[in-house]
Amino acid sequence: MGFLDISNVTKSYGTVEVLHRVDISIEEGEFLVLVGPSGCGKSTLLNMIAGLENITSGEVSIKDRVVNGVHPSKRNIAMVFQSYALYPNMTVGQNMTFGLEMHGVPKPERDRALKEVAALLQIEQLLDRKPSQLSGGQRQRVAMGRALVRDPDVFLFDEPLSNLDAKLRVDMRTEIKKLHEKLKTTIVYVTHDQIEALTLSTRIAVMNQGYVQQLGTPKEIYDTPANVFVATFMGSPAMNVLPARVAVREGVPNAVVRDADGNEQFLPFSQPGLASRDGQDILLGIRPEAITDPDGADRKSSNVVPLENRVGVTEPAGSDTFVTMTLGGKDAIARMRADVTVRAGDTFGFAVNMEKAVAFDPKTEERIEP
Amino acid sequence: MSVATQDTAVSTGRVTRTFIYLLLILFALFYLMPLFVMVANSLKPLPEITGGNMMALPQDWTIEPWLQAWSSAQIGVEPTGLKPYFLNSVLMVVPAVAISTVLGALNGYVLTKWRFRGDSILFGLMLFSCFIPFQIVLIPMAMILGKLGLAGSIPGLVLVHVVYGVGFTTLYYRNYYAAFPTELVRAAMIDGAGFFRIFWRIMLPVSGPITVVSVIWQFTNIWNDFLFGASFGGQSQPMTVALNNLVQSSTGVKEYNVHFAGAILAALPTLLVYIVAGRYFVRGLMAGSVKG
Numbered sequence: 163m164g165f166l167d168i169s170n171v172t173k174s175y176g177t178v179e180v181l182h183r184v185d186i187s188i189e190e191g192e193f194l195v196l197v198g199p200s201g202c203g204k205s206t207l208l209n210m211i212a213g214l215e216n217i218t219s220g221e222v223s224i225k226d227r228v229v230n231g232v233h234p235s236k237r238n239i240a241m242v243f244q245s246y247a248l249y250p251n252m253t254v255g256q257n258m259t260f261g262l263e264m265h266g267v268p269k270p271e272r273d274r275a276l277k278e279v280a281a282l283l284q285i286e287q288l289l290d291r292k293p294s295q296l297s298g299g300q301r302q303r304v305a306m307g308r309a310l311v312r313d314p315d316v317f318l319f320d321e322p323l324s325n326l327d328a329k330l331r332v333d334m335r336t337e338i339k340k341l342h343e344k345l346k347t348t349i350v351y352v353t354h355d356q357i358e359a360l361t362l363s364t365r366i367a368v369m370n371q372g373y374v375q376q377l378g379t380p381k382e383i384y385d386t387p388a389n390v391f392v393a394t395f396m397g398s399p400a401m402n403v404l405p406a407r408v409a410v411r412e413g414v415p416n417a418v419v420r421d422a423d424g425n426e427q428f429l430p431f432s433q434p435g436l437a438s439r440d441g442q443d444i445l446l447g448i449r450p451e452a453i454t455d456p457d458g459a460d461r462k463s464s465n466v467v468p469l470e471n472r473v474g475v476t477e478p479a480g481s482d483t484f485v486t487m488t489l490g491g492k493d494a495i496a497r498m499r500a501d502v503t504v505r506a507g508d509t510f511g512f513a514v515n516m517e518k519a520v521a522f523d524p525k526t527e528e529r530i531e532p
Numbered sequence: 533m534s535v536a537t538q539d540t541a542v543s544t545g546r547v548t549r550t551f552i553y554l555l556l557i558l559f560a561l562f563y564l565m566p567l568f569v570m571v572a573n574s575l576k577p578l579p580e581i582t583g584g585n586m587m588a589l590p591q592d593w594t595i596e597p598w599l600q601a602w603s604s605a606q607i608g609v610e611p612t613g614l615k616p617y618f619l620n621s622v623l624m625v626v627p628a629v630a631i632s633t634v635l636g637a638l639n640g641y642v643l644t645k646w647r648f649r650g651d652s653i654l655f656g657l658m659l660f661s662c663f664i665p666f667q668i669v670l671i672p673m674a675m676i677l678g679k680l681g682l683a684g685s686i687p688g689l690v691l692v693h694v695v696y697g698v699g700f701t702t703l704y705y706r707n708y709y710a711a712f713p714t715e716l717v718r719a720a721m722i723d724g725a726g727f728f729r730i731f732w733r734i735m736l737p738v739s740g741p742i743t744v745v746s747v748i749w750q751f752t753n754i755w756n757d758f759l760f761g762a763s764f765g766g767q768s769q770p771m772t773v774a775l776n777n778l779v780q781s782s783t784g785v786k787e788y789n790v791h792f793a794g795a796i797l798a799a800l801p802t803l804l805v806y807i808v809a810g811r812y813f814v815r816g817l818m819a820g821s822v823k824g
Contacts (some may be wrong), residue, residue: 214718235724247719251737260733264724308719 165190165348166211166316171220173206173372181206181372184220188365191346197359198369199395204352205320207369211350212241212318224315235264240309241318244325246301248293248308255280255289258308279310282341299330306341319351323358335361356396360384368392386520390527393447393520399497402453403522404490406446408439415439417446417519422472422488432465432517433532444530445522446490452515453496455504459513469512473504485510574598574792581788597789601778601797605790608777614794617774621755623686624770625801628693629750635694636701636746637739641731643702644709645717655706661699666759669696677764684766692764693754701746708742709735744812752802771798 164187173181181203188194196204209215211222213234221228229237240261248257258279259272267275280286283303293301302322309317322338323331339362342349353359359366360380368375368383368391376388387393393401406417409428415436416428429446436444452460459466474493477484478500485496485504496512504510521530573581574597576590603613643655673692674683682688712735720730761770775798779791806813 212718212722214721234718234722239722241719241722243715243719245713245715247713247715249716249720249734251734260720260725261723264729312723 164188165192165225166194166350167221167223168207168211169221169223171207171210171222172218173203173210173215174218179218179372181210184374186367186374186377188348188350190348193342193349193351193362193364195351195353195359195363195366196369197353197356197366197396198375200354201371202369203372204354204369208318208320208350208352211316212239213237238312238315239318240312240314240316241320242305242309242322244321246293246305246322246325248301248304250293253290253292254285254296254304254307257293257304258289258311261308261312275311275313279307282310283307298326299334302326302334306338310345315348317347317349319349321353322351323353324355338362357398360396366396368395370395385518386529387447388529390445390447390522393522393529397449399450399484399495402446402448402450402489402492402494404446404448404492404494405443405524406490406521407443408436408441408521410437410440413437417444417516417521419446419490421470422474427469427471429467429469429514429516429519430465431519431521431532433521435532436521436530439521439530443524445524445527447520447522447529448494448514449518450484450495450497452518453494454513454515455498455502456511456513458499458502460515460517463515463517465516467514467516469514470509471512472509473506475506476504487512570792570796574789574796576789578785578787578789597787598793598797600787601790601794605778605787605794606781606784607774608781614771614774614778614797617769617771618797620686620765620768621771621801624689624693624768625751625754628690628697628754629747631690632694632697632701632750633743633746635698636703637705637736637743638731639698639702640705640707640709641735643706644712645714645730645735646727655702658699658702661696662703666696670759670763673760674764683764684768686768688764688766689760689768689770692760693750693757696760697750697753700749704742704746704749705739708739712738741812744809748805748809748813751805755802 166186166188168184168186171181171184172179184207186194196207198204206215210217213229213232217230221230223229224237224239248254249260252260255276259276262272262275276289277286280289283306285300285303285307288296288300288304293304296304302325305322319338323334326334335358342362351358351362359368360383363380365377366380366383367377370391376383376392383392383396387396387401390403393403404419406419409416409418411428411430413434415431415434417431418426418428421427453469456466456468471487471489474486474488477486481500483498483500483502483504485498486493487496488494498504521532522528523530569586572589573586575593575595577592577594577596580591601614603615604611605613607614607617639658643651677683677688677691680688680691682691716734717730720734725733755770756772757770758772758776761773762776765773775794778794
């Protein structure tokens, strides 16, 4: 049993099941991110943990206590909402202590908790203002402060950064990460932004259409995605997923892909287990940063393979240059160093780091375990 | 940009503007005429009215008609003036407005933030009550009041007006609260506030504009109501019925100056409410109408 256990939880509205047998368990102090496209059920799951939605079947337990049917205020949780949900008629200070007041905490104690948290978040000078007098970033801080004051077992964040502009979002992301490292609190965080998920979490649950597609550490999710959905959803630009065929040469399984001119190119896998798929069609998954120019290739990798191909489009993006080419009949993106000289239409010698390549079954779209 | 703005703005020369203002003043005078006639004639002695010009200002200013209308005019068979009936009206209007507004607010709160199966149908039925003509309910209402032992009393009138008004107030508050973010209610739930605490601490403090609308609407309707007052008033008839009895009396001399004064007295409270709170009236109406 973990600190927060979601076991076999489903959610139905009438006859429509929107969440299917979700199983997630995390330890105390973990940062779990629920990520997925809109409508995947991540917010519903969060609301079920909060007690704002009923659980159709299965169990949610916090600290070994089953909380199905327990009122939200008695679960010892705190939630930060997407719109911040600050009470417009109260000052910042009243907003933050409202929960303590409702729980019958005496005034001196409330004031002490407020002071502590306000100092932590550096919002002491805002305590007498109304929410309408705050900027977006300040509201965000107050909303977090309101959750922190309660000192709950679990923090729930519902897309807290999506109302902020791009720069502020990055700042607040770092801030949340720092806060988590400092306070070691247990957090469940919902977002549709895969970068937020990768940077913040200690564990990610990638969700789609009511199913948890994969639950794992950011590294597991990124390097060994469970299926094509996870592979393409996580990472930007998305992982290249290219139709290929397995051919064993000299005992080593190779991915055979057609280049822009229709010629077959052989890329030897690092996973010998794939030899059992000899002659079968697969989907080859390669992250853009695993396709580079030879000088930019990963020196620690033991399996960097040359690949000659015609360049389609180059997109300089400041820190990197993205090069698009046709591979396996699809567009593949390579992430190059910024100062690399590649011209559209030229044939270029790429270097593919096959250590990072994965293979998917074209029918089930699941990753093939080597 | 600036050139285009000048082009599209209404270009008003001095002549046009003068014409517009003249027209506006004309209309204002036209609409103020009845009020002028009422005020002017209520301050004249009776012979000045019967023997002279209705439009003229009083030559002999007097507040005697007002005092008469208030405390000694013949209402029906008693020379009591309008005073006791004014009091009846106040005793009826204040609780009726308060109760119907509070009920409407609670209904709106439940219908938007504590939704349940069939809530839309219930709301539809309550809306339906706004369209029932007064006359249709007279007989069933009389039966119910009789059964409750409230016939001919002020509490009976309060009940009638609350029942009739609650459809409107529910409509106002429901539409207003529909635009109120549900996340706030959820946040308060997690913070540990219960049903009434959320209503009292979170919803009501931001309900000012719609409360003004509800109060003005209910106050005006209930104060001005004649049919229910005449039908169910019994010994405690409201101001409107008394005014009718004063003005329509078929015996004795018609004291027009007293009638004018009485009519103004009857209209005064609603006028006051509009002047004090009218500014918020339009704002509140708009607030509810955007989403709902």
